[in-house]
Amino acid sequence: MKFAVVVFPGSNCDHDTEYVARTVLGQDVELIWHKDSSLKGADAVILPGGFAHGDYLRTGAIARFSPIMQEVSKFAAAGGPVLGICNGFQVLLEAGLLPGAMLRNRSLKFRCEFLHVGVEQTDTPFTMACRPGQRLRIPIAHGDGNYYAEPEVVAQLERNRQVVFRYVSASGEVSDEANPNGSVNNIAGICNEARNVVGLMPHPERACELAVGSADGLAVFESILKWGRESFDGDTLTMATAPAVLNK
Amino acid sequence: MTPDPITDSVLQRHGVTREEYDRIVSMLGRNPNLTELGIFSVMWSEHCSYKSSRVHLKTLPTTGSRVLQGPGENAGAVDIGDGLAAVFKIESHNHPSFIEPYQGAATGVGGIIRDIFTMGARPIALLNSLRFGPLDDPLVRRTMSGVVSGIGGYGNAIGIPTVGGEIGFDRSYTGNPLVNVFCLGISRADEIIKGTASGVGNAVYYVGAKTGRDGIHGATMASAEFDDTLNEKRPAVQVGDPFMEKLLLEACLEVMKTDALVGIQDMGAAGLTCSTCEMGSRGGAGVEIDVARVPQRETGMTPYEIMLSESQERMLLVVKKGREAEVERIFDKWDLHAVHIGEVTADGRLRVKEHGKVVADIPNRALTDEAPMYRRPMATPGYLETAQKLDLAALPAPPSPREVFKRMLASPGIASKRWVYRQYDHMVRTNTLLLPGMGTAVVRVKETPRALAMSVDCNGRFVYLDPFLGAQLAVAEAARNVACAGGLPIGATNCLNFGNPEKPEIMWQFGRAVEGMGAACRALDIPITGGNVSLYNETDGSGVLPTPVIGVVGLIEDATRVVGRAFRSEGDAVVLLGETRNELGGSEFLHVVHDQIRGLPPQLDLAQEAALQRVLVEGAASGMIRSAHDCAEGGVAVTLAECCFDTQLGVTADLAGVAAAAAKYRETAALFSESASRVVVSVAPAQVAALTAMAEKAGVPARVIGRVGGSRIQIAVEGTRAIDELVSDAERIWATSIESWFAQRRAIA
Numbered sequence: 002m003k004f005a006v007v008v009f010p011g012s013n014c015d016h017d018t019e020y021v022a023r024t025v026l027g028q029d030v031e032l033i034w035h036k037d038s039s040l041k042g043a044d045a046v047i048l049p050g051g052f053a054h055g056d057y058l059r060t061g062a063i064a065r066f067s068p069i070m071q072e073v074s075k076f077a078a079a080g081g082p083v084l085g086i087c088n089g090f091q092v093l094l095e096a097g098l099l100p101g102a103m104l105r106n107r108s109l110k111f112r113c114e115f116l117h118v119g120v121e122q123t124d125t126p127f128t129m130a131c132r133p134g135q136r137l138r139i140p141i142a143h144g145d146g147n148y149y150a151e152p153e154v155v156a157q158l159e160r161n162r163q164v165v166f167r168y169v170s171a172s173g174e175v176s177d178e179a180n181p182n183g184s185v186n187n188i189a190g191i192c193n194e195a196r197n198v199v200g201l202m203p204h205p206e207r208a209c210e211l212a213v214g215s216a217d218g219l220a221v222f223e224s225i226l227k228w229g230r231e232s233f234d235g236d237t238l239t240m241a242t243a244p245a246v247l248n249k
Numbered sequence: 250m251t252p253d254p255i256t257d258s259v260l261q262r263h264g265v266t267r268e269e270y271d272r273i274v275s276m277l278g279r280n281p282n283l284t285e286l287g288i289f290s291v292m293w294s295e296h297c298s299y300k301s302s303r304v305h306l307k308t309l310p311t312t313g314s315r316v317l318q319g320p321g322e323n324a325g326a327v328d329i330g331d332g333l334a335a336v337f338k339i340e341s342h343n344h345p346s347f348i349e350p351y352q353g354a355a356t357g358v359g360g361i362i363r364d365i366f367t368m369g370a371r372p373i374a375l376l377n378s379l380r381f382g383p384l385d386d387p388l389v390r391r392t393m394s395g396v397v398s399g400i401g402g403y404g405n406a407i408g409i410p411t412v413g414g415e416i417g418f419d420r421s422y423t424g425n426p427l428v429n430v431f432c433l434g435i436s437r438a439d440e441i442i443k444g445t446a447s448g449v450g451n452a453v454y455y456v457g458a459k460t461g462r463d464g465i466h467g468a469t470m471a472s473a474e475f476d477d478t479l480n481e482k483r484p485a486v487q488v489g490d491p492f493m494e495k496l497l498l499e500a501c502l503e504v505m506k507t508d509a510l511v512g513i514q515d516m517g518a519a520g521l522t523c524s525t526c527e528m529g530s531r532g533g534a535g536v537e538i539d540v541a542r543v544p545q546r547e548t549g550m551t552p553y554e555i556m557l558s559e560s561q562e563r564m565l566l567v568v569k570k571g572r573e574a575e576v577e578r579i580f581d582k583w584d585l586h587a588v589h590i591g592e593v594t595a596d597g598r599l600r601v602k603e604h605g606k607v608v609a610d611i612p613n614r615a616l617t618d619e620a621p622m623y624r625r626p627m628a629t630p631g632y633l634e635t636a637q638k639l640d641l642a643a644l645p646a647p648p649s650p651r652e653v654f655k656r657m658l659a660s661p662g663i664a665s666k667r668w669v670y671r672q673y674d675h676m677v678r679t680n681t682l683l684l685p686g687m688g689t690a691v692v693r694v695k696e697t698p699r700a701l702a703m704s705v706d707c708n709g710r711f712v713y714l715d716p717f718l719g720a721q722l723a724v725a726e727a728a729r730n731v732a733c734a735g736g737l738p739i740g741a742t743n744c745l746n747f748g749n750p751e752k753p754e755i756m757w758q759f760g761r762a763v764e765g766m767g768a769a770c771r772a773l774d775i776p777i778t779g780g781n782v783s784l785y786n787e788t789d790g791s792g793v794l795p796t797p798v799i800g801v802v803g804l805i806e807d808a809t810r811v812v813g814r815a816f817r818s819e820g821d822a823v824v825l826l827g828e829t830r831n832e833l834g835g836s837e838f839l840h841v842v843h844d845q846i847r848g849l850p851p852q853l854d855l856a857q858e859a860a861l862q863r864v865l866v867e868g869a870a871s872g873m874i875r876s877a878h879d880c881a882e883g884g885v886a887v888t889l890a891e892c893c894f895d896t897q898l899g900v901t902a903d904l905a906g907v908a909a910a911a912a913k914y915r916e917t918a919a920l921f922s923e924s925a926s927r928v929v930v931s932v933a934p935a936q937v938a939a940l941t942a943m944a945e946k947a948g949v950p951a952r953v954i955g956r957v958g959g960s961r962i963q964i965a966v967e968g969t970r971a972i973d974e975l976v977s978d979a980e981r982i983w984a985t986s987i988e989s990w991f992a993q994r995r996a997i998a
Contacts, residue, residue, distance in 0.1 A: 204676070
C-alpha cells in the first residue's frame, strides 16, 4: 500500500501522518509537495493537519488552488480514497470535495484535548475496519472546527448516511456537553456521496500508539489497509472494483 | 561623513549616558553619526549587552561532559546519546507582553523558536513560565488571556507542541507580567550550526519577512522601566507571522542539510544590527552590507531605521562563495526570497552602506565584547529584616484544615491550568508522553529509545525572602521535577527576571540569586548552557518579585519507563521521601490564608537533594516507582490530592507530626509546610521494602504514609483525621477555579 501525504506550506501534521504510515504500519509513504502535479502512484491520499498558507483569508481557502489539488480531485473522482484530517478536512471543504464550511469554535478559543467520537458509518475506506457505533478516543486540536452547512444540506448528509464521525460522551451519547466546538449535529467527520472522500476534525494520526495516550486512531489507518487488501487485484489497484468493495 | 550634532536629549532618547558616549567617541576616534549612535545604543542596551549582569553570569557553571555548546551562541546544546544533541534555551518577552499581550507573547515564542532552528535543530517542544497579577483584576485577566492566546496562536500554527510550564500569581506582576518561553530542539551532535561569519568574500544573505518600521528600539524599551508614557511605546512591539516562520524553519533546515552554509543567525532584538556585528565578531571577521538591498515593507526608510528595525521572522545567512544558487533554489521552493545584501570582509568592522555610500563603520568588537560592563553597587534591601520574621504564635488560629485545603486547591497558583493548556496544541509531532496535568513534561526522541523531561520553575516568594536560597530552591525543584519523571538532569537554561539594576537593593537580589543558582547547579552537576536576563521589570518604580526562572532538561534512557504523577492502582503503598519540617515561610498557605509573604524559605541540603534525585531516577528506571510527585506549593496535602485527580483514585494517609510549630499550627505545618527535597511516590505493596532499602542506602528518609484506594482523599495527622473529601469534589474545585475567572460575562471588563 502506498500513501501520499500532501505537504502544503504550513502543513504541520505531515510528519506525524508519514510516521504512522511508515513506522507504525510499515507501509510505503511519500510526502508530496503542493506544487507537484503527480500523486506518484499512491493508493490513498491524505491531506494532513496544520495551517496551510497560515490559514490566511480562511482555513483551506488558498490551499485549494495548489497545483496538486487538481490531481487530488481527479483521484477522488476516480474513486480513490482521500482523507482530510483537521486542516486537510478544511481544504476538502474549500475545494468542494465535501459539502459545508468551518466556523470559529463557539468558545472562540483554540482547543486541544482528547475526546470521544462515535463511528457511525463503516462503509468508507477509512472506517471499514471499525464496528458500527465504535467509540474512538482521539484528540482534537483546532480553533475553527465548528462544522456548519445549510439545514437542507445537513438533512441530506444525514439521509445519505454521510455523517461518518460524531462527537460523543465517554459513554457514547450524542450530547451538547460532548460537542467541543459547536458543530451542527455534533458532526466530527463526513464523507462524500461516493463515500471515498472523508474529512474529520479529530486527529487519528495522534492516537496510534498507547505511549502517546491512545491507539484508537489506528482503526482509521487499518481501515485503509483493509480497503487496500480488498481492492487490490494482484499488484494493481483496480479503481473500478472500489465501489463494489464498499457496497458489500 | 559629517557627524550629526549629538545633544544630551538625543543621548537620553537613545538610553546612552554621557560617559558611554565618550567611550564611543574614543573607540571610533571621532564623533558617531546618528545611525552609528543608534547602532551603539541598541548593542549597548542592557538587553543586548548584559552590561549589569555579565560580571555575575560569568560565575555560573557552564561546562560538563555532555555540554556541546555553552553560552554565547543562539542556544546551548547537550549530548543525549545516539549521536544526537538537545538544543535548548529560555528567553523573556516581558515588556512587549504587557504593552500588547497577544503579539508580545507570540513574538516571544517566534524568537525562541528561531534561536533553536538557527542551531540546525528541529524544535520539538515549547514550555513557558508565566507570572501575572491577581485574577480579580480585569486588566490582569485581559493580559493573561492575550498572552495565552498569543503563545497558542504562534506555537499551534507553526506546529511545535507547548508541552508544559508553570504559572504564578502575585500583585507585583500586575503592571509587569513575566512571559518566559523555553524551546527545545533535536539535532545531530556533529551538525550543530553556529552564528558565525567567516571566509572573506562569502556572501551575506537576508531571508524572510520584509523590514518595516516596527520594533525600532525594542531592545532599548526592554531596558527601561515602564511609566505613564507606556501607550507611546506600542509601536515598539512587533507583529508575528507564524506562517512565515514555518516556511523559514523548513527552508533553513533544508539549506542546513547542504554544506553550503557558513553561519546563520536570526534577527531578534536589535535586528540587522545585532546579527551582523555578532556574526562578524564570533568569526573574527568583518561584515559589509548595503541597506538599499534589504527588502523593505515601507518606503523612505532610512539606514537608521533599517538597521534598528525589529521586524520579525528574518534571518541572516553567510553562504559559501559559489554555492549561492543552490541556497537560493531551496528558499525559492518555499516561496521565500533570499537576497544577497553583502559580503564577509577581513577587517573586523561592521560597514553599512546605502547605495554604495558608507553610512556606518564600526569595529564589531566595540559593539560586542568591548561593550560596557558594570559592577553595579549592591545593598541589602531594607525590607528583608522585617519580611524574614515570621511568628506563627502571633498569628490568629488558622481555619480548619478542610477549609484551608479547599482554599488552597482553588488558589490560582495551585489550581489546574487546564483553561490555559487546552488552548495550546500540546500533542502535535506525536512525542508527548506525559500530557499537561499528568506530571513533568516529557517528549520522546523518535528513532531512539530515549525521552527528555523538562521543567521550568521558580518560586518568587522564596527568592524575595532570601535570593540565594530561593534561587537554589528553584534549581532543586526543577531538577526534582525532571527526576520524578525518571529523567537524569543533564543541562539547564535560565531566565533572570528582576527590577531596575541601577537600584543597589535590586542588584543585591540579582547577585545573590546568581550565586545561589550557581551553587545549586554545581552541587547537582547541572551546567547552565545559556539563557537570558530581563531587568527593569518595574512599573512606576515598583519591581516584581525577583524571579530567576530555571529550565532543566533531563534524559530518560528508556522511554517506556516514564513516571507520571497520578496514582496507578488501588492498594499501592504511598511513600513520602524526605522530611517535613515546620517551614511555612513564604508558603502558599501564608499567602492564601494570611495574605503575607513572610518568614524564611525552606532550608535546602543540596547533598540530600542530589541523593533524593538519584533514588527517583533509579526507582523509575527499574520500574519500581509507579508514580512520583514533588511536594511544592501547598505541601503534602495538595500533592496527595493532585496524585488522585487524573485517575480518580482516592488515598488514605496519616502524616507524622511536625516538631516546633506553634501548637495551633502543628496540623497546618504537617499538611501544608513546603519543606524542600520531598516527593510523594507510590509503589506496589511488594516493592515497599525494596524502595525503603534503596532510600535508606542513599540516606533519604522514607516513610510509608498511606495507601491508594477508594474515592476519597483522607488525610490524618498523627492519627487524627484532618481532611476528608471526595476526589471528585476536590477535583471540581481545583479544575474549575481558573476557568471560572474567564467565564465570558466576567471576561468582558
